Amino acid sequence: PQRLQAGASASPVLVPAPSVIKMAQAFQTYIFLDLEATGLNNDHPKVTEICLIAVNLHSLQNPEKDEAGDLLPPRVLDKICLCVDPLIPLTPNAAQITGLSNENLSNNRKQSFSSSLVGLLRGFLERQVQPVCLVAHNGFFYDFPLLKAELQHVQGDIGVSLACLDSFQALRGMDKAQTSSVIKSKGYYTLSEVYRRCFRKEPQQSHYAEGDVLTLLMIFLHKAPDFLHWASNHCRSWEDIEPMYNPQTSGKRKI
Numbered sequence: 001p002q003r004l005q006a007g008a009s010a011s012p013v014l015v016p017a018p019s020v021i022k023m024a025q026a027f028q029t030y031i032f033l034d035l036e037a038t039g040l041n042n043d044h045p046k047v048t049e050i051c052l053i054a055v056n057l058h059s060l061q062n063p064e065k066d067e068a069g070d071l072l073p074p075r076v077l078d079k080i081c082l083c084v085d086p087l088i089p090l091t092p093n094a095a096q097i098t099g100l101s102n103e104n105l106s107n108n109r110k111q112s113f114s115s116s117l118v119g120l121l122r123g124f125l126e127r128q129v130q131p132v133c134l135v136a137h138n139g140f141f142y143d144f145p146l147l148k149a150e151l152q153h154v155q156g157d158i159g160v161s162l163a164c165l166d167s168f169q170a171l172r173g174m175d176k177a178q179t180s181s182v183i184k185s186k187g188y189y190t191l192s193e194v195y196r197r198c199f200r201k202e203p204q205q206s207h208y209a210e211g212d213v214l215t216l217l218m219i220f221l222h223k224a225p226d227f228l229h230w231a232s233n234h235c236r237s238w239e240d241i242e243p244m245y246n247p248q249t250s251g252k253r254k255i
């Protein structure tokens with residue numbers, strides 16, 4: 001479809017409507033991702049748990065609600081959640097907040113981040129309608145670089161071409177674009193704080209990979225039109241994400 005644009009020039013010109021341009025490049029699937037790991041960036045962490053929930057654009061544009069009018073998670077979604085033996089010690093803090101430990105992971109004979117895990121992730125991604133956008137909270141700083149480091153460690157490649165979006169940066173950017181007052185208290189955009197503001201209740205199972213992904217998904221649904229618009233202009237290419245550290249030269253290995 002074309003529309004008439006009234007301009008300064010004497011004769012009107014035909015230009016495609018902006019909505020049409022955007023739809024043409026819209027992602028068809030959003031995959032919400034969270035990693036639990038042995039620690040923070042400076043610890044050169046290894047993954048202890050990974051969860052991905054894939055939602056088709058249709059469900060983000062047509063959210064489901066209960067009788068009270070409250071948002072429901074989409075009925076149709078694909079989910080993968082796996083525990084991973086990190087083969088290095090968890091920091092006491094990481095163990096405390098996640099409930100995962102070297103002991104319970106090895107007692108349950110969990111495997112390490114291996115090339116078969118990479119194959120599983122690739123298969124999951126390939127099942128989704130392309131193009132796909134990965135979404136993680138603080139993903140540009142933590143989850144995407146960490147996943148890159150783990151993939152590099154096993155010389156793994158998740159195959160399909162991907163885009164990624166950081167929901168933390170998106171929320172901050174969307175606020176900045178709407179209001180001039182930008183000073184927010186520390187912690188204002190943490191996953192749990194944002195969830196409390198959106199839903200006036202506590203998120204479930206914080207620091208469980210699946211719990212955090214569901215929390216993120218509900219936040220995204222709550223602001224879906226804004227997020228979908230933001231994603232088309234602020235996503236990055238997966239190829240441009242740098243690994244968090246070089247897994248080959250990383251210092252503190254072995255338990």
Ligand code: DCM
Pocket residue numbers: 034035036037038039040091093094097098206207208212
């Ligand atoms: N993490 C940590 N200390 C914190 C917060 C997080 O060591 N105060 C690490 C361990 C978590 C990982 O980051 O498994 C991911 O954090 P989140 O649960 O917020 O996704």
Ligand code: MG
Pocket residue numbers: 034035137212
């Ligand atoms: Mg997280």
Ligand code: MG
Pocket residue numbers: 034035036206207208209212
């Ligand atoms: Mg988490």
